[in-house]
Amino acid sequence: MTDDDTSIADTSIAMRSFDASLPMALLRAREATMQYFRPLLADHGITEQKWRVLRALAAAPEPIEVSRLAEITALLPPSVSRIVARLNDDGMIERKVVPADTRRSTLELTAEGRRFVGHVAPHSEVVYEQIEASFGKTRLAALLAELHDFVEITDKIDADVESPAEESSP
Amino acid sequence: MTDDDTSIADTSIAMRSFDASLPMALLRAREATMQYFRPLLADHGITEQKWRVLRALAAAPEPIEVSRLAEITALLPPSVSRIVARLNDDGMIERKVVPADTRRSTLELTAEGRRFVGHVAPHSEVVYEQIEASFGKTRLAALLAELHDFVEITDKIDADVESPAEESSP
DNA sequence: TATTGTTATACTCTATAACTATA
């Protein structure tokens, strides 16, 4: 009868179990994975975030801009700005101002940057293969596909949540 | 003939695509999820990590120790130590020294801590239900189960990798 | 002598706002 039923059991909170928490499950899975990759990055004196930037640039078919880099690495623009400046100092990255809009600049790996990524990559692959061997290659591919779908689908909720008025006022 | 075949194509690095990177996929999935939970935590003036601690304690059937808390929240002991001290200051957590071993102490939520979690939880559930509705309840449950299996399996690689000598010297 | 937990330290990232230059 009351909408405050904490009187029933103060210790029982209506909430899914900790194990059923998706953010926790994703975090733990990431930690489980990273425990094998971190020593590798440490050996090469690079942080996780710098590696994400290098990796993204190595994978990009063409030079990309800072804002795009922030998106795909899941870093904030100020972080990207700092990381890029440092990688540039280290000679790993080259910046080119976009002539058509001089506010923008595109980023790409230098030969040294590519060499560095190329040097780390095989070690990374070894780790990857261990994980694939344990979990199953097909199963891992399926998990990856689900994660991609998940991101695609949940990112679309955004529009519904942020502008629900469109539905109620046709 | 050389083991340095960068001469073939300096730009092509033998490595899975950025999209096929499991750490990235897990990170993005987590970010996709957290974008909906973060405003909620911010509204209640609490950090992600503090919430993990509160959530873990709320879910624990009995008081737990700092080391255990660090494990299940995926935080380092120094972080847990600091967070717990602060939550204790705020009256959310109660510490009890373990009589049998006075180095240890167990932690549990106070009534106020439980009230706080109980206050945030329903909002969290709403977000969760939106995600379930979009991605599919069954599908989300399956994804969670896969993630749990993944953690369990990959955590076991540890033993193989850290002590491979056991296999080669029976 | 090993273990639990805290404290110390240096570094880095996060998050937000303010700012510069350009469009």
Place this chain on the structure above:
DNA sequence: TATAGTTATAGAGTATAACAATA
């Protein structure tokens, strides 16, 4: 006036080591 990107700043977490107390 809006946008791309940088800089400034405050706050917090990460990681490692050193340390205290206890076992």
